[in-house]
Amino acid sequence: PRPLAGKRVLITAGPTHEAIDPVRYIANRSSGKQGFAIAAAARAAGAEVVLVTGPVELDDPQGISVMRVESARDMLHRVEAALPVDVAIFAAAVADWRVASEGSQKLKKTAAGMPPLQLVENPDILATISKLKEKRPPLVIGFAAETEHLIENAKAKFARKGCDWIVANDVSPATGVMGGDRNTVHLLSREGKDVTVDSWPVMTKEEVATALVSRIAREVGTGS
Structure with a gap:
């Protein structure tokens, strides 16, 4: 079965690197595995897939525009250029902040100590795409990676961002999710004004991807 045949799906994956100088950058521990698994599952379901990924040590999946x-x-620029799409899944762990002005030379240690880093907020990719008037994908899915108060924080993010679904997961060090091969997720969606939370069991990231794509197919699929 190819329930997403004829559909165009955009997925973001991995971390972002925000340069401090030519040598150093601000980053996070995202491996990109969950986003890449979703891309492969969407392709297997017949979709045309565009994968926009930050720096990861993963090979390009076959049959996918990477x-x-x-x-x-x-x-954000690549995501905007890829529109229009039928489904947009924002699985990347995007840095919230970047350095206000990237140094053209490596910062040197001095007697005065570390120079202060002035940070400015990065664009919010999920909120930007969710709130588009034109070219907004019919189904926009965000990810909420939290270390505490998972459902509470995910619900707050859901209300704030304007997306259609949120996939919430606990990325506390004890879970081993960041960089690991397994994940435990909760899918938040809306029924009228109520938020529904569907909690899934511990699965491999490939199994999470297959389950999510199956749910997407029920929402937007052709059924072919």
Whole structure:
């Protein structure tokens, strides 16, 4: 069965790297495995898939258009250029902040100690796409990676971002999710004004991807 045949699906994956100087950058521990698994599952379901990924050590999945980027701003530009799509899944762990002015030379240690880093907020890719008037994908799915108060924080993010679904997962060090091969997720969606939370069991990231794509197919699929 190819329930997503004829559908175009955009997925973001991995971390972003925000340059401090030519040598150093701000990053996070995202491996990109969950986003890449979703891309492969969507392709297997018949979709045309565009994968926009930050710096990861993963090979390009077969049959998928892959765009590799560094920063949050790069990622947003690539995402906007890929529109229109039928489904957009924002699984990347995008840096919230970047350095206000990237140094053209390596920062040197001095007697005065570390120079202060002034940070500015990065564009919010999920909120930007969710709130588009034109070219907004019919189904926009965000990810909420939390270390505490998972459902409470995910519900707050859901209300704030304007997306259609949120996939919430606990990325506390004890879970081993960041960089690991397994995940435990909760799918938040809306029924009228109520938020529904569907909690899934511990699964491999490939199994999570297959289950999510199956749910997407029920929402937007052709059924062919």
